[in-house]
Amino acid sequence: MVSNTRIAVAHGNGIGPEIMDATLRILDAAGARIEIDTVEIGEDVYKKGVLTGIEDSTWDTLRRNKVFLKAPITTPQGGGFKSLNVTIRKTLGLFANVRPCSSYHPQIKTLHPNMDMVIIRENEEDLYGGVEYRQTQQTACSVKLISRPGSERIVRYAFEYARCNGRKKVTCMSKDNIMKIADGLFHRTFDEIGKEYPDIEQEHYIIDIGSARIASRPTDFDVIVTENLYGDIISDIAAEVTGSVGLCGSANIGADFAMFEAIHGSAPDIAGQGIANPSGLLLGAVMMCVHIGQGDVAETVHNAWLKTIEDGIHTGEIFREGVSTQRVGTKEFADAVIERLGQKPTKLTPASYPPDAGAMTLPPLKEVTREDKKLVGVDVYLDWSKGTPDDLAAQVQAVLPSELSLNIIDNRGTKVWPDGLPETFCCDQWRLRLNGADGFSASSIPLALSALNEAGFETIKTENLYTFDGERGWTKAQGE
Numbered sequence: 001m002v003s004n005t006r007i008a009v010a011h012g013n014g015i016g017p018e019i020m021d022a023t024l025r026i027l028d029a030a031g032a033r034i035e036i037d038t039v040e041i042g043e044d045v046y047k048k049g050v051l052t053g054i055e056d057s058t059w060d061t062l063r064r065n066k067v068f069l070k071a072p073i074t075t076p077q078g079g080g081f082k083s084l085n086v087t088i089r090k091t092l093g094l095f096a097n098v099r100p101c102s103s104y105h106p107q108i109k110t111l112h113p114n115m116d117m118v119i120i121r122e123n124e125e126d127l128y129g130g131v132e133y134r135q136t137q138q139t140a141c142s143v144k145l146i147s148r149p150g151s152e153r154i155v156r157y158a159f160e161y162a163r164c165n166g167r168k169k170v171t172c173m174s175k176d177n178i179m180k181i182a183d184g185l186f187h188r189t190f191d192e193i194g195k196e197y198p199d200i201e202q203e204h205y206i207i208d209i210g211s212a213r214i215a216s217r218p219t220d221f222d223v224i225v226t227e228n229l230y231g232d233i234i235s236d237i238a239a240e241v242t243g244s245v246g247l248c249g250s251a252n253i254g255a256d257f258a259m260f261e262a263i264h265g266s267a268p269d270i271a272g273q274g275i276a277n278p279s280g281l282l283l284g285a286v287m288m289c290v291h292i293g294q295g296d297v298a299e300t301v302h303n304a305w306l307k308t309i310e311d312g313i314h315t316g317e318i319f320r321e322g323v324s325t326q327r328v329g330t331k332e333f334a335d336a337v338i339e340r341l342g343q344k345p346t347k348l349t350p351a352s353y354p355p356d357a358g359a360m361t362l363p364p365l366k367e368v369t370r371e372d373k374k375l376v377g378v379d380v381y382l383d384w385s386k387g388t389p390d391d392l393a394a395q396v397q398a399v400l401p402s403e404l405s406l407n408i409i410d411n412r413g414t415k416v417w418p419d420g421l422p423e424t425f426c427c428d429q430w431r432l433r434l435n436g437a438d439g440f441s442a443s444s445i446p447l448a449l450s451a452l453n454e455a456g457f458e459t460i461k462t463e464n465l466y467t468f469d470g471e472r473g474w475t476k477a478q479g480e
C-alpha cells in the first residue's frame, strides 16, 4: 500500500484561513493521500516576539516534509518583519516560481478568451535580495543582484518545463537596454542555454513592451521566463487579464523542497467576510498533487473545479449577470467543487495529468571558464552638499594619492564633471570614478579613502572596478 505524503500547511493571514479551509476540504473529499502538519508563520508569530515571523521548530517541519502548502501571509509595508514568502523561497532554495494563467471563456469574463500562458519567475535573486541602505539624507538604495548560476537554473527550468509540458515557445523578458550588465547577463544566459533546445521557439522582449503585450495580446505567449520583480508584476497582470487575481495558483520549486500557494496576497480588504475565491490556492494544491505523484487526485480536483466554473457557480469578484448562474461565498464554492468530484467539464478543456507529470530532472550547472579578473580602479561614493561639481572635483584632486586619478564625477548615474550641464539636478550622493594610475593596487584604495576622509569628505561606499578578460566590468555613466 502506498503511504501518505506528509505536507506542512500554513493557514496564513487575512483571507488565508478561509481559502485554506476550503482547499483542504476539497483535497480530503477527493481522497488526497496526504497527512498534514500545521505550522504557524507570519503576523501572529511576530506578535509573540519571534522577530523573523517563523519559529525554529517550523523550519524543522518544513525541512522534514519537503512539501509546503501555504496560504497568503500579510507582509508589513515600508517596515516591520521582512517578507516571509521571500525568506522561505530563498532559505529553502525554491528557485523557480511557476505560475500558469489561463482564461476560462465564456464562463469567466475576460478580454482574451484563448489565453494560456505559464510565467516562470526567478525566485531568489534580483531586488528581492532585500539588500537596502540609506547612505545620505536624501537617498535610499536597493541592490539588484543577478547571478550566472541563478539565471542558468531558471532559464534551463523554463526550457525543460516547456519540453515536458508540450509547450512550443519560451519568451525571455528583461530590461537589458538599460541594465546592460545585470539584465544583460540574464538575457545572454537565455541565448546560450536556448541553443541546447532547438526544438523550442525562443524570443526576447524588453519587459515594458512585454508587459503591455501580455495585457493586449496574451495569446502571443506560451512560456515566459523572467527575473524576480518582473515576474511578480507580470503574473498579477496576466492573472487579472484572465478574469481575477484570485484564479491563479503557483508552485515554488527547488532541488529538494517545494512550496505551493495562490499568487495573490492576504486580501485584508475582504478578510473574514467568507467571500474570497479559493481557486488560486486550490490550483496551487493541484500543482502540489502533481508534484507528489498524485496526478489522479490533481486531475479529479482540477476537473471538478473546471466543472464548477463552467456551471456558472462563481465567487463575487468573477460573478457576471447573464453569464454566472449562482453567486457563492468561499464555503459554498468549495461545496460545489466537492459535489462535482468525478465530473469533467464539457465546454472547457478537461485537465489531464499523466502518471509521470511533474517528473523533471535538471542537468547540473554548466562549467563556466574563469575569466582573467583585473582591478583597474574604484568608484567612491560621497555624502556631500557643499558646492558645485567643479568645486568637488578641485577639492578631490587636491588630496588624491598619485596612484589614482579622478576620471569623472556623476550624480545618480549622470555625469556632472567634467563638462556637466548646469541643468542636471544633483542630490547629496556623488560618485567619484577613480582610475588606477602607475603603482595602483588594492592597497591604494584605503589610502584614497583616508585622504578623502581627512580632507573632510564623508565616504559612504566603494565599488571596485574590474576588467574581465580585458572587458570593462562596469557601465559608463549617462553622458560619459
Ligand code: NAD
Pocket: 015, 071, 072, 073, 074, 075, 076, 085, 245, 246, 261, 262, 263, 264, 265, 266, 267, 268, 269, 270, 275, 276, 277, 278, 279, 280, 317
Ligand atoms: P492582494 O492580492 O491581497 O489583493 C489585491 C486585490 O485582489 C484586493 O482587492 C483583494 O480583495 C483582491 N483579491 C485577492 N485575492 C482574492 C481572492 N482570492 N478572491 C477575491 N479577491 C481577491 O494584494 P495586496 O492587497 O497588495 O496585498 C495584501 C497583503 O498580502 C500584503 O501584506 C502583501 O505583502 C501580501 N502578499 C502576500 C503574498 C503571499 O503570501 N504569497 C503575495 C502577495 C501579497
